[in-house]
Amino acid sequence: MQVVKEYVQRWYESGLDPDEYICHQKQGNLVEIESAATGKRQTVLTFCTNDVLGLVQEEAVRQAAIDAILQYGTSNSSCSVLSGRIDLHRQLEDEISEFKHLPYTHLFVNAWMAMQALVDAFCHLAIPVPGFQNTRETLILTDVLNHGCIVSAVVNAGTRSGKVFGHSPRVRVKAYRHCDINDLARKLQRYARPTDRIMVVSDAVFSMDGDIAPLPEMIDVLQNYDGSVLVMDEAHASGAIGATGRGIYEHFGILPQQAIERGVVPLIMTTFSKFAASAGAAISSHVEELKPLLNVSPTSIGTISLPPPTTAAALESIRQVRKSPELVQRLQKNTRYLRSRLAEENFIASGETNVVPVILPPEINPKIFGRQLLEKHGIWASPIWFIAKPRMRITVNALHTQEDMERLVSAMVAVRDLLYKPTISA
DSSP states (O other): OHHHHHHHHHHHHTTOSOOOEEEEEEETTEEEEEETTTOOEEEEEESOOOOTTSOTTOHHHHHHHHHHHHHHOSOOOSOIIIIIOOHHHHHHHHHHHHHHTOSEEEEESSHHHHHHHHHHHHHHOSSOOTTOOOOOOEEEEEETTOOHHHHHHHHTGGGSHHHHSSOOOOEEEEEEOTTOHHHHHHHHHHHOOTTOEEEEEEESBOTTTOOBOOHHHHHHHHTTSTTOEEEEEOTTTTTTSSTTSOOHHHHTTOOHHHHHTTTOEEEEEEESSSTTSSOOEEEEESOTTHHHHHHTSHHHHTSOOOOHHHHHHHHHHHHHHHHOTHHHHHHHHHHHHHHHHHHHTTOEEOSSSSEEEEEOOTTSOHHHHHHHHHHHHOEEOEEEOSSSSSEEEEEOOTTOOHHHHHHHHHHHHHHHHHHOOOOOOO
């Protein structure tokens, strides 16, 4: 334990630890927070919530969660495959399948469990079956900037539970350069063997960079590998891109069926913590047999099923999105406005989505920048410095007004003027 104590002490001394705040109440984008370090409370305007469509406090969503508690209680107290499956699960799966244009969907408690289950199910077939032996190795290619849930699943793909408790062939994992189609093609050509089972995994919208995976080109490459699997993590895409918020396929004007017709197997992971005012995740596919395999994977059979209020909130949220596409249009309009205003003030914002990473000059510490925004201007945005290139990560949502966004931009200009003193060359 001494090593741990010394490490954490050095971590604190290096200033790498994030500031912590405790929320007391919310009203739209106004949030009352308390500094964990000082106990000071203040009401701030938030630009760091992932409630992208503003449905967390929508009356119909809240009432759906309450009604589910009254009908089922607060928990299902079992995993789905035993006694924990309720009718709300079936309704939510059907709703997601229709929303994503893939007929078979299975729910998970969170995205980390969903990705691990998928890797177990695909690479190791989840559980050993008498008289059946899988003899084909798996090649997984992953974007270098993929989310941690993907990284965790794929880097441990060769030692997940299916491998530990039964024989299964080797899993090989290779990374390709961020959104680089040429590098993806080169890596496939170099590493893919004729007998390999191939899986390519990517964020649809990248959580720290705000850019979008080149889906059509990815399908173009993968059509040369018949039966290859293309997994899209739509955590930041659902509700945010596409004319009606259906995600990356709609954004590019195509359907999963078009990938299927070209010999590519599309899988979509949907999460509920951003657009669906809830928590949890789901994997959708057109392959019916994948669903029972996911159902008996360790992170499904080994944990509780999605609780009733969480399920009901996600279900009602998706129904709200389908009923009111203007929510998505408002979000996209806000995104365009804020990005244009930041550009006018000479801020560098990467990507193109409502995830707006503002890259700061190297002389500015994002942690200090974030503190100044919060303490002097009442603006809450996320400073990033320990998991990605230093930046302020701003998230726009459908509830932000033009006045809110102008207030943010003005505050950022003021803080930059205070902290940044560029050296003028002679």
